[in-house]
Amino acid sequence: xxxxxxxxxxxxxxxxxxxxxxxxxxxxxxxxxxxxxxxxxxxxxxxxxxxxxxxxxxxxxxxxxxxxxxxxxxxxxxxxxxxxxxxxxxxxxxxxxxxxxxxxxxxxxxxxxxx
Amino acid sequence: xxxxxxxxxxxxxxxxxxxxxxxxxxxxxxxxxxxxxxxxxxxxxxxxxxxxxxxxxxxxxxxxxxxxxxxxxxxxxxxxxxxxxxxxxxxxxxxxxxxxxxxxxxxxxxxxx
Numbered sequence: 001x002x003x004x005x006x007x008x009x010x011x012x013x014x015x016x017x018x019x020x021x022x023x024x025x026x027x028x029x030x031x032x033x034x035x036x037x038x039x040x041x042x043x044x045x046x047x048x049x050x051x052x053x054x055x056x057x058x059x060x061x062x063x064x065x066x067x068x069x070x071x072x073x074x075x076x077x078x079x080x081x082x083x084x085x086x087x088x089x090x091x092x093x094x095x096x097x098x099x100x101x102x103x104x105x106x107x108x109x110x111x112x113x114x115x
Numbered sequence: 116x117x118x119x120x121x122x123x124x125x126x127x128x129x130x131x132x133x134x135x136x137x138x139x140x141x142x143x144x145x146x147x148x149x150x151x152x153x154x155x156x157x158x159x160x161x162x163x164x165x166x167x168x169x170x171x172x173x174x175x176x177x178x179x180x181x182x183x184x185x186x187x188x189x190x191x192x193x194x195x196x197x198x199x200x201x202x203x204x205x206x207x208x209x210x211x212x213x214x215x216x217x218x219x220x221x222x223x224x225x226x227x228x
Contacts, residue, residue, distance in 0.1 A: 004157075031214050033215075040220065041220065042121075042203065042218050042219060042220035042221050043158075043203065043218040045215065048215065058215075090157050090158075092157075094214050102146045102148070102163075102207045102214055102216070103148065103160055103163060104148075104205075104214075104216055105160075106150075106157030106158045106159070107157050108155075108156055108157050109155075109156070109157050
């Protein structure tokens with residue numbers, strides 16, 4: 001258990017509404033990632049962070065923004081949710097050092113439905 | 116970008132059978148990871164591989180890092196019902212690209228008791 005908590009675990013929202021998902025970690029890991037998981041696509045990287053206030057885009061970043069004001073928290077925001085953003089969202093972290101050995105630890109996920 | 120081809124996409128087996136799945140890459144990796152995802156949960160690391168040719172076991176699971184550094188396989192021996200889930204391979208270049216992983220699309224394993 002890498003001490004990663006995602007909230008909420010489930011959310012149903014309407015098209016056009018803003019949504020924020022939260023990832024909280026207790027491991028003091030430098031790197032944090034947001035993925036979405038969809039049938040037939042596996043895990044796709046949305047955004048990642050390599051430190052407080054340092055973030056960058058992943059392969060499917062359109063329609064998403066992130067913020068990291070503290071080491072332990074990484075927020076994913078859908079500014080105006082669309083039905084195509086219905087998915088399961090996972091947060092992951094890694095220490096970001098040779099000792100961390102590239103292993104990412106995952107949260108339990110947030111299931112988001114956009115109606 | 117980098118791509119991982121994971122096969123098979125799904126497997127239906129009887130309890131007690133052995134299972135084999137593999138991943139191939141268009142690029143060289145120096146780290147291969149295998150994860151398992153139970154229904155409703157996040158992926159959990161099973162085995163990590165760091166050297167070409169490395170063979171590592173974790174109970175009934177065995178994984179190998181291919182000599183070409185472009186492939187890896189995972190074997191499960193004597194499958195049991197709790198082996199059900201999705202198995203993902205992931206590769207990366209240590210220390211590069213902000214420690215990002217490239218994931219395969221997963222192998223869905225169903226075990227019939």
